[in-house]
Amino acid sequence: MISDITLGQYFPAKSPMHRTDPRMKICLTVFAIVLIFVARNFLSLAVSVLFIGVGMACSKIPLKLYLKSLKPILFIIVFTAVLNIFYGSGDPLVQLGWLKITLSGILNSVFVSIRIVTLILASSVLTFTTSPTQLTDAIERLLRPLAKLHVPVHEFAMMMTIALRFVPTLLEETDKIMSAQKARGADMESGGIVQRIKALVPVLIPLFVSAFRRAYDLATAMESRCYHGGEGRTKMKILKFGHTDWVVLVFAVLALGLFITANILIPPVL
Amino acid sequence: MAFIEVQNVRFSYDTESVDSREVLHGINLSIEAGEFVALLGHNGCGKSTMAKLFNGMLLPTSGSVLVDGIDTQDEARQFEVRSRVGLVQQNPDNQLVAGVVEEDVAFGPENLGVPPLEIRKRVDEALKAVDMYEYREHAPHKLSGGQKQRVAIAGIIAMETRCIVLDEPTAMLDPRGRVEVMETIQRLNREKQITIVLITHYMDEAVQAGRVVVMDEGEILTDGSPREVFSDVEFLKRHDLDVPQATELVYRLAAAGIKLPEIPLGEEECVRLFRRYLAGEAH
Numbered sequence: 001m002i003s004d005i006t007l008g009q010y011f012p013a014k015s016p017m018h019r020t021d022p023r024m025k026i027c028l029t030v031f032a033i034v035l036i037f038v039a040r041n042f043l044s045l046a047v048s049v050l051f052i053g054v055g056m057a058c059s060k061i062p063l064k065l066y067l068k069s070l071k072p073i074l075f076i077i078v079f080t081a082v083l084n085i086f087y088g089s090g091d092p093l094v095q096l097g098w099l100k101i102t103l104s105g106i107l108n109s110v111f112v113s114i115r116i117v118t119l120i121l122a123s124s125v126l127t128f129t130t131s132p133t134q135l136t137d138a139i140e141r142l143l144r145p146l147a148k149l150h151v152p153v154h155e156f157a158m159m160m161t162i163a164l165r166f167v168p169t170l171l172e173e174t175d176k177i178m179s180a181q182k183a184r185g186a187d188m189e190s191g192g193i194v195q196r197i198k199a200l201v202p203v204l205i206p207l208f209v210s211a212f213r214r215a216y217d218l219a220t221a222m223e224s225r226c227y228h229g230g231e232g233r234t235k236m237k238i239l240k241f242g243h244t245d246w247v248v249l250v251f252a253v254l255a256l257g258l259f260i261t262a263n264i265l266i267p268p269v270l
Numbered sequence: 271m272a273f274i275e276v277q278n279v280r281f282s283y284d285t286e287s288v289d290s291r292e293v294l295h296g297i298n299l300s301i302e303a304g305e306f307v308a309l310l311g312h313n314g315c316g317k318s319t320m321a322k323l324f325n326g327m328l329l330p331t332s333g334s335v336l337v338d339g340i341d342t343q344d345e346a347r348q349f350e351v352r353s354r355v356g357l358v359q360q361n362p363d364n365q366l367v368a369g370v371v372e373e374d375v376a377f378g379p380e381n382l383g384v385p386p387l388e389i390r391k392r393v394d395e396a397l398k399a400v401d402m403y404e405y406r407e408h409a410p411h412k413l414s415g416g417q418k419q420r421v422a423i424a425g426i427i428a429m430e431t432r433c434i435v436l437d438e439p440t441a442m443l444d445p446r447g448r449v450e451v452m453e454t455i456q457r458l459n460r461e462k463q464i465t466i467v468l469i470t471h472y473m474d475e476a477v478q479a480g481r482v483v484v485m486d487e488g489e490i491l492t493d494g495s496p497r498e499v500f501s502d503v504e505f506l507k508r509h510d511l512d513v514p515q516a517t518e519l520v521y522r523l524a525a526a527g528i529k530l531p532e533i534p535l536g537e538e539e540c541v542r543l544f545r546r547y548l549a550g551e552a553h
Contacts, residue, residue, distance in 0.1 A: 133369050165369040168411040217364035224325055224357040225367075225378040225425060226349045236376035236389040 009069070009124070010131045015060035017129040019244045022138035025126050028055070028252060032122040035259055036115055040268035044259050045114060051255045052118050055125045069124045070117060077116050084109035136160045141239060147230075154230025162218070170211065177206050271339060272300035273433060273465055274324060274355070278333035281319055285331060293319050294488045296333070303432065306459045306466045308479035308496075312510065316488045317469045321437040324467065325355040338432075353382060356426030358436040362418035362443070363411075371413075371421055372397065372406040378429035389428075396428040397421075399462070400454050416447025420454055427458070433465035434458070440475065452478060473500075473514040477535045484511065501533045516540035 012018075017025075032055075035048040056066060070077075088105025095101075130138075140157035147153045178188065181202050188199045281294040293316045301307055311317045322328040323335050326342035335342045337351045344351075356378075359365050368374040372393050379389045397403040400420040410418060419439050426434055436455065440448040452475060458464045468479060476482050482499040484491040486509050492499050500506070500513050503521045507513075513521065516534045520543070523530065530547055534540040 131370075133373060161368060165367065165410065168409070169363050172411070214361075214364045217359055217361055218367070220322075220327060220357070221359060221365035221422075222367060222377075224327055224352055225429065226352050226381040227377075228349070228381065232383045234380050234383050234386060234389065236373065236380060236386055236393060238386050 009127045011061055011065065011128050012131075013060050013129075015058060015129065016244050016247075017055060017059035017125065019242070020129075020248055021239055021241055021245045022130050022134040023142055023239060024241075024245050024248060025130055026135075026138055026142060028248065029122050029126045031252060031256075033119060035255075036118050036122070038263065039115075039259070040263055041266045042111070043266050044262035045111065047255060047259045047262055049114065049118050051252075051259075052122050052125065054251070056121060059125055059129050061128050065128065066121055066124055070120055073116070073120060077113055080116065081109045081113045084112050132164045133161070136164070137235075137237070137239065154233070158230075166214070169214075170207065173210060174203065174207055177203050271336070273303040273305075273338055274299075274301040274467075275336040276300070276320075276323070276333075277336070279323065279330040279335060280332045281316075281323065281328065282331050292331075292488065294323075294330075297488075297490060299483065299490065299493075301433075301465065301467065303465055304459075304463045306456070306478075306480040307468070308476035308482045309467060309469045309485060310471065310473070310476050310482060310511070311485035312471070315485045317485050318437050320485070321357060321435050321467070321469050324433075324435045325357050326351045327357065349382070353378075353429050354431060355433045355435060356429060356431040358419065358422050358426065358434060358439050360438045360441050362415045362422065365422050366410040366418060366425075369409055370406075371402065371408050371410060374410065374421060375406075375425045375428050378425055382429060392428045392430070393424075396424040399427055399458065400424045414447055415443040416450035419443065419447065419451050423451075423454060423458070427462075427464070431464070433467065435467040435469070437469045438471070439468075440470070440472065448472075448475075473512050473517075474536075477514050484509075486511075496535055497533070500535060503533075 032048060032052055035051065036045070039045040039048055056063075085101055085105045085108075086099050088100075088102035088108055090102045090104050092100035092102050093106075127135075136157050139160070140153060143151070143153045143156075182188065186199060186202060188196065188203075191199070276297050276299040279294055279297045280292060282290045282292040284290045297316075297320070309317050309320060319328060323330060323342070324337070326335070326337075326348055329343050338354050340347050340351055340354075342348075342351050366374045367377050375393045375396055376389050379392055384392070393406075394403065397406055400423050402417060402420050402424060405413065405417065405421075410421065413421065422439075423434065423436075434455075439455075440451050443451065455466055455468065456478060459466045466479075468475065470476055477496045477500070479496060481494065482496050483493045484499060484506070491509060492502075492505070500517050503513050503517060512518070514535055516537055516539065519540065520530050520533055530543055532543060534543050
């Protein structure tokens with residue numbers, strides 16, 4: 001059943017990472033990604049890896065799940081690693097015709113692979129420990145200053161909320177329509193790509209029609225519950241900067257200090 | 271003055287277009303605070319239009335609708351009207367906004383600008399009132415139809431609405447969900463004195479109301495207690511309307527020559543009536 005798909009990759013648990021303010025987590029993820037890209041040598045890279053490692057350890061989510069999140073991009077990692085091996089400079093260790101493998105090439109390839117892996121892990125820590133609603137909420141609050149520049153921040157967040165709410169409903173509906181069309185003899189599993197796309201039309205049209213009907217009902221429901229945009233609106237859940245967040249902040253500052261020292265003291269790899 | 275006053279309301283969709291058709295032809299109706307009114311009628315008789323007129327989602331083409339003395343046409347006081355009269359629609363999937371039950375219930379009070387702590391209190395109370403408190407952190411799509419409708423009702427109670435208009439709330443539910451919703455509505459009416467306007471075409475639900483208003487072709491046919499309305503079976507049949515099953519049974523028996531002293535509305539009442547009749551027969 002397609003409706004079994006879980007949205008996002010949120011894993012509910014009670015951990016310091018789950019408790020951390022979602023705004024903080026978003027900022028930290030961006031921070032970690034910047035660190036990974038700015039790292040010039042193995043020591044500073046190790047600092048950023050350690051930083052993300054601590055984040056993973058504090059999330060109480062089994063390592064297996066993190067490794068699973070790497071699976072879809074395994075090909076990209078291997079591909080860039082192999083490519084990088086041949087792009088080094090200096091004396092060749094092995095010469096295969098015009099292809100040469102150098103020490104710098106190997107170092108490079110290891111460096112880049114670690115970069116990609118930690119990048120994915122950093123974003124996984126965020127999506128594993130933050131529910132979609134918390135994420136939207138945090139994004140709305142972080143972008144609030146943009147509302148002064150007439151960017152429709154609230155509307156954007158509302159659209160995200162509604163989209164997240166209706167994805168499972170529409171998936172379920174797609175499933176139903178597909179079964180209904182199959183019952184009428186529609187063939188969706190065989191034929192070439194063009195034929196398969198054509199077979200989707202009788203699924204998409206009813207889906208669209210019903211989505212518009214839902215939208216109309218939803219608009220009525222929202223209006224009768226006095227929705228009138230973001231102005232004068234309050235929120236039940238207020239994001240609060242708690243003890244955990246202060247600890248996390250101090251930790252991040254320490255990591256930054258260590259990182260800068262490492263980056264300056266030791267000459268770059270690349 | 272009554273809580274809701276519908277005065278001489280006429281309504282047509284698309285007044286500008288050529289094929290505009292009048293749906294309501296001069297409706298007069300008043301509903302007192304604390305009443306439980308069932309609005310009955312065929313498909314297309316104008317009862318769903320009525321539902322949207324009660325909270326100003328639609329405005330009358332002529333005539334007026336007053337809610338607690340406020341004219342629904344007064345745009346500046348639109349929110350006052352909507353926070354007094356809430357609307358629950360037919361499709362349980364299409365009226366929940368947020369991806370978490372308690373956040374959906376909070377949606378109304380949030381729009382009204384209620385302070386956060388107060389919203390929390392109202393949300394908890396509303397969820398307890400519809401018996402959905404333990405599901406507060408669930409995702410709506412994992413709930414049953416009856417549960418979703420109860421969440422929708424909670425979302426309206428949380429706005430401290432004094433009247434709930436329900437437009438065929440049980441039409442898409444299974445029998446169990448139907449019972450859940452009906453019990454919730456009755457409890458709210460009894461314990462919280464919330465005015466209920468239930469639009470339905472299930473006669474067995476209409477019987478549970480304190481007052482039944484029957485509509486046909488944009489007009490009000492009859493208005494009275496369920497017993498008054500359903501005792502005139504001939505009249506309802508003439509307008510192609512059903513009567514509750516128990517009433518139908520006794521009506522047919524009467525036609526076959528077995529006259530029972532009363533007209534029952536529910537099953538239990540019917541059984542009691544038969545028992546008494548059969549006991550009398552034995553003597």
